[in-house]
Amino acid sequence: MEYIKKEFAAYNVHIIKTKTFKTVTVEVDFLRKVKKEEITMRNFLGDILLQSTEDYPTKRLLSKEACKLYNLSINTGSSRIGNFLNLNFTLQYLNEKYTETGMQNKSLQFFFDTLFKPNIKDEKFDLKSFNIVKEGIKSDIKSIKDNMTKYGIIKLLSKMGEKEPYSYHGYGYMEDLEEITPDNLYEYYKEVLRSDKVDIFIVGDVDEEEILNFIKDNFKINTVKKDIGNIVIEHEKIRGRMAKITEEENISQSKLNIGCKLKGLNDFERKYVMLLYNEILGGSTESKLFKNVREKNSLAYYITSGLKIYDNILMIYSGINKSEFEKALNIIKREMTKMKKGNITDSEFENAKKTILASYDTIEDSPKRIIGLYYSKELGNGEDIEGKIENVNKVTKEEVIKIASKVKIDTVYLMYGKEN
Amino acid sequence: MEEKTIEKVNQKLFYKKLDNGLEIFMLPNNNIKNVYATFTTKYGSVHDEFVPLGENKMLTVPKGIAHFLEHKMFEQEDGVDPFTFFSKSGTDCNAHTTLKHTTYEFMGPNNFVENIGYLLDFVQELYLTDENVDSEKGIIEQELKMYMDDPIFVLYDGIKNNVFEKSPFKYPIGGTIQSIYKINRAYLTKCYNTFYNPSNMFVVITGNFDPEITLDIITKNQEGKEFKKLDGIKIKEYKEPDKVVKDYEEVSKNVDNNKFAYAIKLNLNKFNNMDEKKRNFYLSLSVESQFDSLSEFYEKMIEKNYLTDPIEFERIITDTHMVIVLLGETNYPKELFAEIDNKFKNIEITMEDFELAKKSMISSYIKRFDNIFALNDYVINEVINFNKYEGNDLDFINSLNYDELKKVSKKIDPSNKSILLVKPHKDNSNEEEK
Numbered sequence A: 001m002e003y004i005k006k007e008f009a010a011y012n013v014h015i016i017k018t019k020t021f022k023t024v025t026v027e028v029d030f031l032r033k034v035k036k037e038e039i040t041m042r043n044f045l046g047d048i049l050l051q052s053t054e055d056y057p058t059k060r061l062l063s064k065e066a067c068k069l070y071n072l073s074i075n076t077g078s079s080r081i082g083n084f085l086n087l088n089f090t091l092q093y094l095n096e097k098y099t100e101t102g103m104q105n106k107s108l109q110f111f112f113d114t115l116f117k118p119n120i121k122d123e124k125f126d127l128k129s130f131n132i133v134k135e136g137i138k139s140d141i142k143s144i145k146d147n148m149t150k151y152g153i154i155k156l157l158s159k160m161g162e163k164e165p166y167s168y169h170g171y172g173y174m175e176d177l178e179e180i181t182p183d184n185l186y187e188y189y190k191e192v193l194r195s196d197k198v199d200i201f202i203v204g205d206v207d208e209e210e211i212l213n214f215i216k217d218n219f220k221i222n223t224v225k226k227d228i229g230n231i232v233i234e235h236e237k238i239r240g241r242m243a244k245i246t247e248e249e250n251i252s253q254s255k256l257n258i259g260c261k262l263k264g265l266n267d268f269e270r271k272y273v274m275l276l277y278n279e280i281l282g283g284s285t286e287s288k289l290f291k292n293v294r295e296k297n298s299l300a301y302y303i304t305s306g307l308k309i310y311d312n313i314l315m316i317y318s319g320i321n322k323s324e325f326e327k328a329l330n331i332i333k334r335e336m337t338k339m340k341k342g343n344i345t346d347s348e349f350e351n352a353k354k355t356i357l358a359s360y361d362t363i364e365d366s367p368k369r370i371i372g373l374y375y376s377k378e379l380g381n382g383e384d385i386e387g388k389i390e391n392v393n394k395v396t397k398e399e400v401i402k403i404a405s406k407v408k409i410d411t412v413y414l415m416y417g418k419e420n
Numbered sequence B: 001m002e003e004k005t006i007e008k009v010n011q012k013l014f015y016k017k018l019d020n021g022l023e024i025f026m027l028p029n030n031n032i033k034n035v036y037a038t039f040t041t042k043y044g045s046v047h048d049e050f051v052p053l054g055e056n057k058m059l060t061v062p063k064g065i066a067h068f069l070e071h072k073m074f075e076q077e078d079g080v081d082p083f084t085f086f087s088k089s090g091t092d093c094n095a096h097t098t099l100k101h102t103t104y105e106f107m108g109p110n111n112f113v114e115n116i117g118y119l120l121d122f123v124q125e126l127y128l129t130d131e132n133v134d135s136e137k138g139i140i141e142q143e144l145k146m147y148m149d150d151p152i153f154v155l156y157d158g159i160k161n162n163v164f165e166k167s168p169f170k171y172p173i174g175g176t177i178q179s180i181y182k183i184n185r186a187y188l189t190k191c192y193n194t195f196y197n198p199s200n201m202f203v204v205i206t207g208n209f210d211p212e213i214t215l216d217i218i219t220k221n222q223e224g225k226e227f228k229k230l231d232g233i234k235i236k237e238y239k240e241p242d243k244v245v246k247d248y249e250e251v252s253k254n255v256d257n258n259k260f261a262y263a264i265k266l267n268l269n270k271f272n273n274m275d276e277k278k279r280n281f282y283l284s285l286s287v288e289s290q291f292d293s294l295s296e297f298y299e300k301m302i303e304k305n306y307l308t309d310p311i312e313f314e315r316i317i318t319d320t321h322m323v324i325v326l327l328g329e330t331n332y333p334k335e336l337f338a339e340i341d342n343k344f345k346n347i348e349i350t351m352e353d354f355e356l357a358k359k360s361m362i363s364s365y366i367k368r369f370d371n372i373f374a375l376n377d378y379v380i381n382e383v384i385n386f387n388k389y390e391g392n393d394l395d396f397i398n399s400l401n402y403d404e405l406k407k408v409s410k411k412i413d414p415s416n417k418s419i420l421l422v423k424p425h426k427d428n429s430n431e432e433e434k
Helices: A036-049 A059-068 A103-116 A127-145 A148-160 A182-195 A208-218 A267-283 A288-296 A322-340 A346-361 A367-378 A385-394 A397-404 B065-072 B082-087 B112-123 B130-148 B151-163 B185-195 B211-223 B276-291 B296-303 B333-345 B351-368 B372-386 B393-399 B402-410
Strands: A002-007 A012-017 A023-033 A073-081 A084-094 A197-204 A243-248 A254-262 A303-308 A313-320 A407-416 B002-006 B011-017 B023-028 B035-041 B092-097 B102-107 B201-207 B248-253 B259-267 B312-317 B321-329 B417-424
Touching: A012 A208, A012 A367, A023 A103, A023 A182, A023 A367, A036 A073, A036 A084, A036 A127, A036 A182, A059 A103, A059 B296, A059 B351, A084 A103, A084 B351, A103 A208, A127 A148, A127 A182, A127 B296, A148 A243, A148 A254, A148 A313, A148 A407, A197 A367, A254 A322, A267 A288, A267 A303, A267 A313, A267 A322, A267 A346, A267 A385, A267 A397, A288 A303, A288 A313, A288 A322, A313 A322, A313 B130, A322 A397, A322 A407, A346 A385, A346 A397, A346 B082, B011 B211, B023 B211, B023 B372, B035 B112, B035 B372, B065 B092, B065 B102, B065 B130, B065 B185, B082 B092, B082 B112, B102 B112, B112 B211, B130 B151, B130 B185, B151 B248, B151 B259, B151 B312, B151 B321, B151 B417, B201 B372, B259 B333, B276 B296, B276 B312, B276 B321, B276 B333, B276 B351, B276 B372, B276 B393, B276 B402, B296 B333, B333 B417, B351 B372, B351 B393, B351 B402
Parallel strands: A012 A197, A243 A407, B023 B201, B248 B417
Antiparallel strands: A002 A012, A023 A084, A023 A197, A073 A084, A254 A313, A254 A407, A303 A313, B002 B011, B011 B023, B035 B102, B035 B201, B092 B102, B259 B321, B259 B417, B312 B321
């Protein structure tokens, strides 16, 4: 794997040359400071650009053309990364070796056209496409309860700080959707091209000269690059006493979710020591929570802890019977206290390290993970694989024990069913 | 060991059937670091009535027992469970149960030689006590409750229940909370002894490993163990009628959007003289191409706002029937169902549709070799559905023919349909999310 970074005036191109894949993956990322009311707008923008273009005015025609180009795929996604919102477009096509000469340029051209040749009429997005996408987003927003585990987490985060960016969810918001028009969406589109931070990633067996020239000639935006500042959310204040909130929903299984805030961590602690803490507490089937809540007490099928590393938050989530709420909560608190007191066995510590190192070892197996690696590096929040391995190896058990005291339960949230 | 090179993608396939009947499929890819190994028994939730090994009478076991057994395989007599063993090398392990098979797996870049032996060992040894069987019930109860809150499971289980009458495909893979409490050690042991015989199982390995060394380890491992000889397993055959049980049902759930499953049940006997794999492909393409995101139907439905997202498809294939399920969301259920009925009455498929479908298939075929997980799953499904994987997919794609497709599509009788609508509870229907 060879990494080449080329800085143009308006954007960076990151080429990761590797012969591992039969495909080439190209991702374009647009990044800007988070604002809640822009979340729905960005979802809308991503969807409408893939709904139709000047050349292919309906989704069906666009999809058909993609199919003709050896079934290339283009996807979009928007997400929040700490204090920022990201909007990405990802193209994947078969390497020319498996199709025919010229397919690389044709695939890239088709991809760039979806970004730069939208279906615009009179300075606004085509109304028909607009309405179709609007209904789609409405339906996405309404599907928020389809996955109760995710919904429980969204509710938990909103209880931890309603105004804080970590509580914003990615489905979008009905009241913001109603404000979006074909006009202001087009204005927003132009603004994104003008002012967002833009990065392009290419993973595959490509000739860098050739592809860089193509991009230079065809990816034309005039954004001005600037320093983006800190993407990590720091918590101003931490509750002295944890909040305990219970709410009823029409569900069969109750959801016990716990949110913890992390304060006063340095970069190394947040990025590496916390990884180990999380892995030992609830990151796997070997973890303290899995062993005690599930295996020893049969209280749950799933019990997991997860880190939101850019948000300084650790979450614990589980599905239980309502009647076992206090029992499950006490076991979880007991296991967290044990970690503070240094009750971590050598094998728990070593196994957690091995698991994290094994996951670093396989980053190069996946184009998506390779891009993730270099993007977090670009955002000033990560090292390359060697750096990561070195850092995790450096972490001591004492550091994990010390950090356990910095994990503070902020909110316990139980969403319970009528019967269970 | 048989060895061949798969066309166009330059992928090696190694195959061996051991003396005890265990089949091994190996597809090494040394450009990557990870290895993914799976160990599968051709035993799933539908095998609930059979003659246990060494007996001569049919036994009916409680629903959900294959999945229950999958959970219990992780129990070991020495107390060191598979999770602990694998985690020592940072390896992930897992298992899952489907209608037709149960698969145990591990993935990770380290310690492959020990891991592959251990995978065989832990699955080929059963350790049950009355206590460890009982303690699993609470865990599985929570798992089933989690599925009860998931509209996709509600649709999938509900539509199977309404389509099938006698066939065990009717029931949820995990059983019900009532049925799992009927499961005991004796039932589990009989199922295990019958279906976990090596002649009913196979191993698939994809990723970075050495096939020669691996075969050697597996062979030695198996030579050190004794198994009873199994001459096929007698599984109850069901006379499943062509008619669906219920053609329409509505249920209320904690959702904010109407979700539907629209299934058609096709009798496969009509196509007896055709290769199964071809038949399945023609049938699914005939139906799915009418409604997928490239279809005029979809474009029209989106414009009318009857649909907001593409329809998804699920296929359930039994010995006698194929059920194709259309899944989606709609604000206008009545209108949409009428449109689907209508479309089914005149299935049209053009040469262009067919050629595009072929192009997509070739592209997916090549891409699959980049992903050791997708490739492994693909091989498992081929072996489960067609009893073989020879890596000749390109020949298969090239053998497809438009006239045959048209003949098959003309024989489709869409009259046996069943619709399930999952709609919001009354008190939810006017609620807007804030």
